[in-house]
Amino acid sequence: MTHKSAPQQGDFNALRRIQLLVEKVADYAIYMLSPEGVVTTWNAGARRFKGYMDEEIIGQHFSRFYTPEDQLAGLPAKALATAIREGKFEAEGWRVRKDGSRFWASVVIDPIIDDAGTLVGFAKITRDITDKKRVKDALRETEEHFRLLVQSIVDYAIYMLSPSGEITNWNAGAERIKGYTADEVIGTHFSRFYMEEDRARGLPEMGLETARSTGRFDAEGWRLRKDGTKFYASVVIDAVHNDDGKLIGFAKITRDISQRMQLEETRAALEHSHRLESIGKLTGGVAHDFNNILQVIGGNMQLLINAVRGNEAAERYAQTALNAVERGGKLSAQLLAFARRQPLQPLVVNMGRVLRDMEELLRRALGEMIGVETVVSGGLWNTQIDPHQLENVILNLAINARDAMPGGGKLTIELGNSVLDDAYVTSTLDVPAGQYVMLAITDTGTGMTKDVLKKAIEPFFTTKPEGQGTGLGLSMAFGFVKQSGGHFRIYSELGHGTTIKMYFPRSHEGEEIIHAPIPTKVTGGTETILVVEDDLTVQQTVVEMLSSFGYNVFKADNAEGALAVLKAGVHCDLLFTDVVMPGSLKSTDLAKQAKAMLPALEVLYTSGYTQNAIIHGGRLDPGVQLLSKPYRREELAMKVQQILKGRERQAQTHAAMTMLAERGSASQADARRILVVEDNLDSQAMTCELLQVLGHSTASAANAEDALKILAEQHFDILLTDYQLPGMDGLTLARKAKLEHPLLSIVLSSGYGNVADAPELGAKILKKPFDLASLQKAIK
Missing domain, CATH: 3.30.450.20 (PAS domain)
Incomplete structure (x- = not known):
């Protein structure tokens, strides 16, 4: 039988040293527990931070160090069970000292197993880490506060x-x-x-x-x-x-910072707008005086030409001066356009048609080195603008683009429908949200720097060499767009070309067909005209011009003087008055009082600067006739003749309506859509008015070529055309129209009697001069 040897003295000494070491450790509570959890040993560290002496705690259960809530939750027993099951228990938590105070402890419990595998107790090490926890909690709290701060x-x-x-x-x-x-x-x-x-x-x-x-x-x-x-x-x-x-x-x-940027941009735009408004008022006033001066020079030059007929040198000198007046008139018109004071006569048009009619003119103006491309979107909306001013704007901007491409390039003109929404218009000052027709003109030229771009629309600003530009092209375009109720933007980058976008409000009305006026011979008359003009040099020139046409002319220096003439019993057919008049009585009030005395009196205004007397919203008031200064002698004669002839047509129409009151007009079922083709504008207007009185709807053209374009775009029941037309005659027009539109009825109007070959077309002949009954019969 083998016996274990008795412990040697060295082993006892080693154990004693370990016991002393554990006993002296003051920073850790190191003690033993029985298998049931009863304290069996106690060291200096345990005494220091738990407060119990050996005799007070040995034999007591270690659960007394736990808080009441942990005891109630059974944590002491769970700790021992975990140590047995997993070989170790490790945790942190609140513990209780003898005096009832609490400290935060780091705890480790190890099970003690003898050689036979029997549990003999537990080794327990506890450390007071309250200070560490306080720092850790403070850090966690700070991090949490920071997290909440950032998140909020x-x-x-x-x-x-x-x-x-x-x-x-x-x-x-x-x-x-x-x-x-x-x-x-x-x-x-x-x-x-x-x-x-x-x-x-x-x-x-x-x-x-x-x-x-x-x-x-x-x-x-x-x-x-x-x-x-x-x-x-x-x-x-x-x-x-x-x-x-x-x-x-x-x-x-x-x-x-979008809002801040928008505020800064809005503030800058507002300042720019105010500056442009101030410049506009100045340029408008300058244009008024300038136009009066031009009118005196131009009128006298035209009178001089008549006086020196046969003297070639004198005629040439006078014509050179007239050409200079015309250039000055264009310059003045550009100033008025920028000032938004030009008298616009808007029509509902399709801008695509205006652009197509200009293509040949643009190509000739730009030359072979500039490629021109036009892009018109399908289903393009209509807009209400002055088509002639629009043509001027497109031509001016195209020429500007040509000058920016000295080595050649490409010009693209684009038309399309556009919607400016609320998000877009918040960054602009003077454009409402809505539907617009967008006109974009893009070149591949030199482009502009940011500084140049800021000044581009200011009048007289130009980067061209002296003598090669007025600096009014862009400013004129800007003024026209604004006066038309639109929106104007320039996009440009140095070396990458320029795009100018113009937005015009959409019109839901039907397009009005534009007919180019056919020049007629300038004639005068024997009617009586009252000229009212405060500038005596202009007055004298106008009186002489009108007298040279055979008219009887009276004159007055102001509105009060004009009323005195009329109250004296002088019969007048036309009142020709300047818009801007001195004195308390305005020109528009003069016209009202004059027409009250003479209901048949016609009124023609003239001005170089219309202000707001007869123009509202940038457009001539309905029924107002205006001849802008400066004007040529021929323009004056044609305008006067047009107005006086119109009065005759109104009298004839009134007589026709009196007749129809007895006979009745066409019923809605019998109403026809009729295209009238007549090169004499007075006859054309009269025929259309009579047909409309008869209950029919009309469109008109002054030549066969325009008529064919209109027929290709609109439906008509009847073509009523004069036989003698400039260019293609009426019979040839009728053949072409009948070929394209077999159901179209033809009426040929002629002063020559019957027209050969008319029967083959099934055409009716309307002999000139015709009366209302003949016209009714022809179109039945």
Whole structure:
């Protein structure tokens, strides 16, 4: 039988040293528990921070160190069970001292197993880490407060990036400004917020690299929200390093400053608008005086030409002066356009048709080195504008573009429908949201710098050499667009050309067909005209011009003088008055009082600066006739003749209506759509008026070529055409029209009697001069 040897003295000494070591440790409570949890040993550390002496605690259950709530939850027993099951129990928690105070303890319990595998007790080590917990809690509290602070900020997007740019966290401000939730963006690259062109240029990577190398990157630029809209952002990226100096990511702060930018832009635009308004008032006033001067010079030159007929040198000198007056008149018209004081006569037109009619003129004006492309969208809306002023604007801008492409290039003119929504118009001052027709003119020329762009629409500003431009082309276009109720924008970049976009309000009315007037021989008359003009030099010139046409002319220096003439019993057929008159009685009031005395009196206004007397909303008041200064002798004669002839037509129409009151007009079922083709404008207007009185609807043309265009675009029941037309005659027109429109009825109007070949077309003959009954019979 083998016996274990008795313990040696050295072993006892070793055990004693360990016991003394444990006993003396003051920073740790190291003691033993029985298998049931009763304290069997107690060291100095236990005495120090638990407060019990050996005799007070040995033999007591260790659960007394636990808080009442932990005891109630059975934590002491669970700790021992865990130590047995897992070989160790480790935890932190509140413990209770002898005096009832609490401390935060770090606890380790190890089971003690003998060689036979029997549990003989537990070794328990407890450390007071209250101070450490306090620091840790303070740090956690600070971090939590910081987290709450960052999360509650809604005006700034604050988030972290990994060293490669992936988003690692996301605050409420980021969600509000950018529209993404944290789940949608965490783990994705922050470049998703940049514009496509900025990503292509590598701006996100450049921002990170700058922050990485210098510690900070800040900039402003456009960024994208989740819904695709963009906002102007102020961005700061800071590099974040750990205690060892290693880059662990980036802190990124983004602020939406779109509103601030809009306010700054609006303020600048308002200041610019006020400056342009002031310049406009000045230029309008200058144009008024300038036009009066031009009228005197031009009128006298035209009278002089008549007086020196046969003297070639004198005629040539006078004509040279007249040409200069005409150039001055155009300059003045451009000044009035910028000042928004030109008398517009708007019609409902399709701008595509205006542009197509100009294509040949544009190509001739621009030359072979400039390629011209016109793009007109299908279903183009109508708009109400002055078509002749529109043509001037397009031509002026095209010539400006040509000058910006000295080595040749391409000009693109585009027409399309456009909707300016609320989001767009918030950044503008004077354009309402709505539907517009957009006219864009784009060149591939030199472009403009930002400084030039700011001044581009100001009158007399030009970058061309002296003597090569007035600087009024763009300002005239701007004024015309604004006066038409539209919106004007310029986009340009140095070296990349220029685009000018003009937006005109959509009209829902039907298009009015435009007919070019056919020049007629200038004639006079024997009617009586009262001229009212305060500028005596202008007055004298006008009186002499009208007298040279055979008219009886009276004159007055102001409105009061004109009324005195009429009250004296002088019969007048036409009142020709300047708009801007001295004295308390305005020209419009003069016209009202004069017509009260003479109901059949016609009124013709003239002015170089209309102000608002007869123009409202940039348009002539209904029924108002205006001859703008300066005007040629022939223009004056034609305008007077037109007005006086119109009075005759009104009398004839009144007589026709009196007849129809007895006979009746066409019923709605019998009403026809009739195209009248007549080169004599007076006869054309009279025929249309009579047909309309008869209950029919009409359109008109002055030549066969225009008539064929109108027939191709609109439906008509009857073509009523004069036989003798300039260019293609009426019979040839009828053949072509019948070939294209077999159901079209033909009426040939002629002063020659019957027309050969008319029967083959099934045409009726309307002999000139015709009366109402003959006209009715022809169109039945």
